[in-house]
Amino acid sequence: MKEHSTRLALVAMMSDGKFHSGEALGESLGISRAAISKHIRQLQGWGLDVYRVQGKGYSLASKLELLDCDKILAQVKCSNLDLIPVIDSTNQFLLDRVGQLPQGAVCLAEYQQAGRGRRGRQWLSPFGSNLYLSMYWRLDAGMAAAMGLSLVVGIAIAEALQTLGADEIRVKWPNDLYYKDKKLAGILIEMTGQTGEAAHLVIGMGLNVAMTDQEGTDIDQAWTNLVQACDDLPERNQLAAVLIERLHQTLTAYEQIGLDGFIDRWNKLDNFLNRPVKLLIGERVVEGIARGIDKQGALLLETDAGIEPYIGGEISLRGC
Numbered sequence: 001m002k003e004h005s006t007r008l009a010l011v012a013m014m015s016d017g018k019f020h021s022g023e024a025l026g027e028s029l030g031i032s033r034a035a036i037s038k039h040i041r042q043l044q045g046w047g048l049d050v051y052r053v054q055g056k057g058y059s060l061a062s063k064l065e066l067l068d069c070d071k072i073l074a075q076v077k078c079s080n081l082d083l084i085p086v087i088d089s090t091n092q093f094l095l096d097r098v099g100q101l102p103q104g105a106v107c108l109a110e111y112q113q114a115g116r117g118r119r120g121r122q123w124l125s126p127f128g129s130n131l132y133l134s135m136y137w138r139l140d141a142g143m144a145a146a147m148g149l150s151l152v153v154g155i156a157i158a159e160a161l162q163t164l165g166a167d168e169i170r171v172k173w174p175n176d177l178y179y180k181d182k183k184l185a186g187i188l189i190e191m192t193g194q195t196g197e198a199a200h201l202v203i204g205m206g207l208n209v210a211m212t213d214q215e216g217t218d219i220d221q222a223w224t225n226l227v228q229a230c231d232d233l234p235e236r237n238q239l240a241a242v243l244i245e246r247l248h249q250t251l252t253a254y255e256q257i258g259l260d261g262f263i264d265r266w267n268k269l270d271n272f273l274n275r276p277v278k279l280l281i282g283e284r285v286v287e288g289i290a291r292g293i294d295k296q297g298a299l300l301l302e303t304d305a306g307i308e309p310y311i312g313g314e315i316s317l318r319g320c
Helices: 001-013 022-029 033-045 068-075 090-095 150-163 236-256 259-269
Strands: 050-053 058-060 079-085 106-109 131-139 169-172 176-179 184-190 199-206 276-281 284-293 297-304 307-308 315-319
Touching: 001 022, 001 033, 001 184, 022 033, 022 058, 033 050, 058 068, 058 079, 090 106, 090 131, 090 150, 090 184, 131 236, 150 169, 150 176, 150 184, 150 236, 150 259, 169 259, 184 297, 199 236, 236 259, 259 284, 276 297
Parallel strands: 079 106
Antiparallel strands: 050 058, 106 131, 131 199, 169 176, 176 184, 184 199, 276 284, 276 315, 284 297, 297 307
């Protein structure tokens, strides 16, 4: 954190979206104009849209609401909240502290230097544009009880966003949220524990809030953001508080009723329900009609051979 303190102070000063001269910024931070220019380039490397106009100085493309622990905790109870503006990975931060964390502990970041998605893929994480949130949860019933949990988390996030006005948010098996057939968010659940013992889960989420086309140029699939899905977009601190509360409620319910209690809710939100899809399993491609999920969280796919469940392995789903 210390090595980023000057850059974070610079972001805070420019978060009002107004122009600030390099001289004024340098005086406030006790550094030269040349140093300011160097820090600006580094901020651009974080994905911040900073531009310079001769005679006016530097400005962000728009006003930026920074995450604030006090504002979040004023809206939701949280046993432990770590806000680390610049981090390698919110998931990894919690995984490194398993055994030391209370149930429901949360880590938030403005920018991930090594954010990751499923199967080791990189998760693009520009500074301040999105929401990067991870939560720790312990399942005393063990690792087997976590089957289908990514589906339940998807339901929780989709339903929470719907309460905020994003009525058309949908889920995509097994771990994504969609809006109008474009990816809005991804879920990554990582787990540690021994057979017969409690499972320690870290539930990570990356939600595109206001990511611009420029910031998302390296994404290799159709994507969208919450600005497009919600007419009255809440501030990110309110959004974080709503999601933390809903995740806590949903995970508590999941421990009591299991995946079986969520199947109907999934089917109401399923973006691909009763639509033709391609299921990719390694080099194998299976085409059919998506018919929801079963009690184990498997995708039900109807082909000429009938309806069959598919789960685990290297599985991804793509609309035809």
